[in-house]
Structure formats: C-alpha cells, structure tokens
Amino acid sequence: MQLRNRAAYGFLAPYLLIFAAFWIWPIISSFMMSFQNTRINPWVFSPGANWGRLFTDPAFYNALKNTMIILVIQVPVMITLATVMAVLLNSPLLKARGLFRFAFFAPVVVGEVAYAAVFRLMFNLDFGIINKLLNSVGIASISWFSDASAAMALLIIAVTWRWAGYNTIIILAGLQSIPGDVYEAATLDRVSKLRQFIYITLPLLKPIILFCVVLSIIGSMQLFTEPMLITNRGGPGGGTETLGLFLYRQGFTSLNFGYASAIAYTMAALAILISLLNLWVGRDAK
Template identity: 40%
Template sequence: MGGLLKDIYKSRALYLFISPFYILFLVFSVFPIFYSVFLSTHKWDGIGEMKYVGSANFTYLFTDPTFWHALVNNIILWILGNAPQLICALIVAFLINMAIVRFKGFYRIAYFLPNITAMVAVVIIFQSLFGNEYGLINFLLQKVGLSRIEWFNSPFASRVVIAAMICWRYMGYNAIIYLSGLQRIPKDLYEAAELDGASTVQTFLRITLPMLKPIILFSVMMSTIGGFQIFTEPQVLAGTQSPYPGTDTVVLYMFREGFTYQNYGYAAAVSWVLFIIIGLLSVLNWKVFNKSDD
C-alpha cells in the first residue's frame, strides 16, 4: 500500500497534467447527469421553490401528444436524412476509390465542401431553394411539367427539405469516412476478384461491403446520435415562429419546454427519455450488425 501511495506521489505532476479534463468532466458532465435525475422528479421554473412531483413529469410526457408528434417526426427525419445519404456515400466512395478514376483529390475536396458549411447557413440557402412561391426547385418542377409543391405547408414536404439539408451536408463527409475504410482493403482481394471475372457489382457486394462493416457501423451509430439531436434545421427554418408542420423534434421540444417556458424539471425528464431512446437505438444498431456476421 505504501508503494502505491509513493507511486501516486511520484506521479503528482502527471495527475496535474490530466486534471483539467476530469475537473471539467465532473463539473459539466457527471454532476449534471445526477442533477438532471433530481431535476426530472421536480417541478421548477428556475427561480421559485422546487416541488417534488415524483414521476409526474414522465407520466405527463408519455401522454403529451406534442411529444409523440415530435418523436415520430424525429424518427422520420432521422431515416429520411440518413438512409439515402449513407447509401449514396458508400457508392461515391466506391467509385472514387476505383483504380481507373483520376482526380481523386479534386473529388474528395468537392464532396467534402458542404460539410464545412455551418448548419445555420445551410438552412438559409435551402429555404430559398425550396421557396413555396418562387423557389428554384419549384421553378424546375414546373419547367418539366410537374406542379409546384408548397414545401413548408405540408408535413411530408417540410421533412423532405430538412432531410435534403442533412443529406447535402453529410453525404461527402460519410463518403470520405468510407473512403478511408476502402483504402485499407488489400488490393490483391480486388485483383483476385478480377481474375475470377467478377463484375463491379459483385466485387462491391462480396468484397467491399463485408470489409467495410466496422466503419459502416460507426457511421450508422454517429448518424443515430446526430439524428436524434436535430435542432438547428427546424429551429432556424421557422425563425421566430413555431416549427413548420412535421418538423418538430425531441430536442426542439426539450428546448422549448426548458428555455422558452422555463419548465426545467420537465425538460430534464425529456432529456432522460431522449438519452434512453438513443441508447436503445445504438444497442439495436450494434445487434443488427453483429447478427449478419455469420
């Protein structure tokens, strides 16, 4: 025991070096986690007295149609904003990685560019492209003989616009992530497939996909966490108004309850439910990916 204490004493400078992270972690993560458990069982407006309400916040949450509405929207936005984008990213990465493609550097930069654009800016740009009256997209729709769409008056169309923003901003990022995985697949695997006369599609399905599994799991996990934290898109889109139909999300709901109505206890309860949803979905992702591992 004395030896251990001596070791600790000898390493005191090292503990000092790593301490900032842990101090911040305690103050801004560990304490908030416990505090939010406490808050979630209370009714509090941030100024007056706290009132213990037991599980009332959770009971109310599960019976509030607005919450369910936000949750369903959120799930739809998560799928619309990620599934098409991840598939495209995979194909783009596969194509850029092909030996006969030149200008790889150019493609990487061009595809990555949207990702460095701030979400607030993305929302402003896309809102003008999808304008109800004079948006460019509606102009093009009419040009090809279709009727224009009132993008922000229908829940489904509004969701498509938000999903388009997410797809645009993250497709290139995910393509780069996949590309890094592709470059680690040994070249001789592809050469062997070519010798066996495998087509491009066969190579993609039999070699590329299985080899990329860990990195695909990583990107799906990240999009799940990201998908349930959607906030900026619907919030900036609607400006000072309440969110457009079909675009309310769980974080937006929590933000409104906490920071607009000052129902801090209730908002803490919402964040716990959000945490559990993300946790469950992460486990589910992981399970699905390991099952197909036979």
C-alpha cells in the same frame, strides 16, 4: 500516495475540476431535475410531473414520431448515397479526386445558419430555384414550408446534403484499406465487378458502415438546427418538430427544465438502444 502520483494528480486537478463542474455535475443535476416539478417555485420532488407527463404528452409523441420518420428514411438513404459516392471517389478512372473529396466534405464545414438561409431561399415557394426547376419540367410548385410532408422531405434533403459527404470520407477510408490484390484474385476467379462489390466490398465495409449508421442515428436523435432554422421552429404547426427542438422549447421557451431533462434522458436512452440494436443485428456471425 507516492510523491510522483500526487504531482500527477496535482497537474490533472485543474482539468478534473472543470470536468466535474461542467460535465459530471450537469449530468447528475439534470437527472435529479427530471424528477422535480420545475413549474412551481421552489421546485419540489415529483417524479410524475415530468416522467408521467412524458408518456401521455401528444406533443412528445409527435416529436418522437417526426424524429423516427427522419431517422428511418434519412439514415439509410444517406448511408447508401455515401457508399455509392465513396465507391465512385475511389475509382481509378476519376480525375481531380482531391477536388471532389473536398467538395463532398465541404457542407460539414459550412456554417449552419448560412446553409439554412441558403436552403430557405432555394426552396422558397415563389422564387426558389427548386420550384423553378420543378416548373420547368412541368411539375407544380411545392409549398415546402407550409405542407407538413414537403417540409419533412425538405429536412431530410437538407440533412442528407450536409452529412452524406462526411460519411463518404469515412467509408472511402474503409474502401482504401481493402487490399487491391483481393479484387485481382476475384477477377481471376471470374467474379463480375458487381458481384465483387456485393460479396467482397460490402462485407469488408460492414464495420465501417455500421459505425457510420450509429453516428448518424445519434445525430438524427439530436436533430435541432435544421427544424429550428430551415422549417421555422418545427413548422408547419409542429409538423417537423423533432425531439431536440421539443426539448429546446420546453427548456428554454417554457423554462420547464425538469421536463426538458426527462426528454433529454429519453433521447439519450433511445439513441443508445437503437445503436445497440444496430450493432447486434450487424454483429459478425461466429
């Protein structure tokens, strides 16, 4: 090896060591762990203990079902909302654009615990402002934390509130990269504003929207904070338990690291699979 290269690797070595110890090794180690029965001491190699259990465990299927419901409802709602907000933010008629842009992005910056606490207060059965508002228009109070469907809706509302602005900013950047004269040409072609949006804006935004969808899918697959903090550890009775929370409980409450590892790998595989499916469906027809 040349001296130059040796010196370069020398400088890289501290980082590579840390990368190997805290990144590569946990990935390998957890993969091996998923094949071990970690409920007995010492751990023994027993693939069926975790992978076999995974496919028969009703708790896993419950968490998977909850995660999928959130994914299937929340991601499309949020991306649609983000696209609409981005178009509105991009409007030349809008005043104080910078302020709105910041306001929509702000939820991402807010601390998770603080936002969870505020949501718990707002959706409180007896004194939360949401129920008060519902009552004022004649709708009965909803017990957001003890009814499984309501709790699921609450989760979806919370996640959408937190991440819609983030996606809005990404889509807005995409919108601004579409040259204005294309719209002028369409205007002269007698194409209405709505059709310009459908036939020009959306197709040109497709790669950006796909990117946001994939990011959101990965995020939803890992959803943890909201069911942990807002719906009180996946309550009521596991009604909002997600895969992320199920993993946490297996790993850090039951200390069954082998099973938690198997869940983690399943989540990653599912996220990759769904994202690839998405990219395949949204690919450019050649």
